[in-house]
Amino acid sequence: MAVSLGADVLSQYRRFSLYNSPYVAHEQGHAIDLYPDAGLGPATDGEPSIAPSPVAGEVLDTRTVRAPPKSHAEADDHLLLVDTGEHVARVLHVEPTVSPGDSIAVGDPLGRLVRAGFFAPWVDNHVHLEFRSPDANSYRASGSLPLAVECPIVGLDWDGTGRVVETGDTYAVLDAPSHPDPGERFVGIAADDGGVLDGGLIHYTGGGALATDGDRERDGAVSLLGRAVGHASGRDVAWESLDVLANGERITGLSLFCGREADFGAKLVCPDTEFACGERVTVELHPSDDPIRLG
CATH class of the missing domain: 2.70.70.10 (Glucose Permease (Domain IIA))
Known part of the structure; x- marks a missing residue:
């Protein structure tokens, strides 16, 4: 239980x-x-x-x-x-x-x-x-x-693009997708086929697809940005072998979570790649024979 x-x-x-x-x-x-x-x-x-x-x-x-x-x-x-x-x-x-x-x-x-x-x-x-x-x-x-x-979660559609609004030595945060109503409810990046994605894609071996308000967890393929990223069994998702590219450069992955802050946005894990605030970024997912796995 x-x-x-x-x-x-x-x-x-x-x-x-x-x-x-x-x-x-x-x-x-x-x-x-x-x-x-x-x-x-x-x-x-x-x-x-x-x-x-x-x-x-x-x-x-x-x-x-x-x-x-x-x-x-x-x-x-x-x-x-x-x-x-x-x-x-x-x-x-x-x-x-x-x-x-x-x-x-x-x-x-x-x-x-x-x-x-x-x-x-x-x-x-x-x-x-x-x-x-x-x-x-x-x-x-x-x-x-x-x-x-047990609280409502809203999935936000994302086309893989955004402008950098925050950087650190190992990460960059984009201004998209933006929270439509900050502070009032939790949001997350939506999978193409429903649910909110949670976890380290794909630097950890698995993640989750959380049910959104009015939706239910489901089994089957999970996709993002038009690419199959994993297979769900209930809420659990086993990630596919993929590379995450940002402006054509391979990065470690995407840090996916649920948030309710005004500065919600896609978080890039990129310890070996620098991005500048204001820089426009396009994220793509591609099949890989040697994906980055940290755990």
Whole structure:
């Protein structure tokens, strides 16, 4: 039985993704990454970014764990376990200011967002959330329950073009497709045949096709920009072997997610290719015998 996350929880966050990670719990959307504020660093005035709690319950345990060493990340990550009554919630990437025995409500501050070595360099700071049965081992990486997103999602058509409005060392963000009603609802890039695409296309082996408002998940071929990009089994999608090209140059892939911010747009993962703000970009997908796979 899937654990549901409703609009009351998701409205605290500007963005979410079930599949945009190589971490084992994301392989079938059994975990969700929740992005509470923009950017990679502090929120405002030098204060650390604070993580609002996505769950209510009693804190069972907090642990500090070593993260993979990366130049863009901190040495340690943190695990919080929360008894929600029906399930045990696992929360990662937050340095806790709560302690075992504390009672928390949805929206309460959990602590400081941590930029951990589990992150790829183009990934924004976020809260990682998954759930376990009370009798399951909550410390293992695998064994989480399915998740269901219970809020409307609108798919946005995209023709593969846009103008660069933001750049980093490893990514570029386009101004298209644009959010028609920022702040009011979550949107994502629509597959040609319905549903909203979620995940790292195609640098991770799989992703998701989320049902849009009034639509249902379906099995079968999934396409984008007129090209078959994968095959869906329910919500899960196994990506095809493709190259992602931006202005004719092969890039790592597309970072696909659901967002409700005004600056929503296609995000290009391109650590080896530079794009300038204002540059016009055309994205194409082509079959490949040697696709970029990171996980």
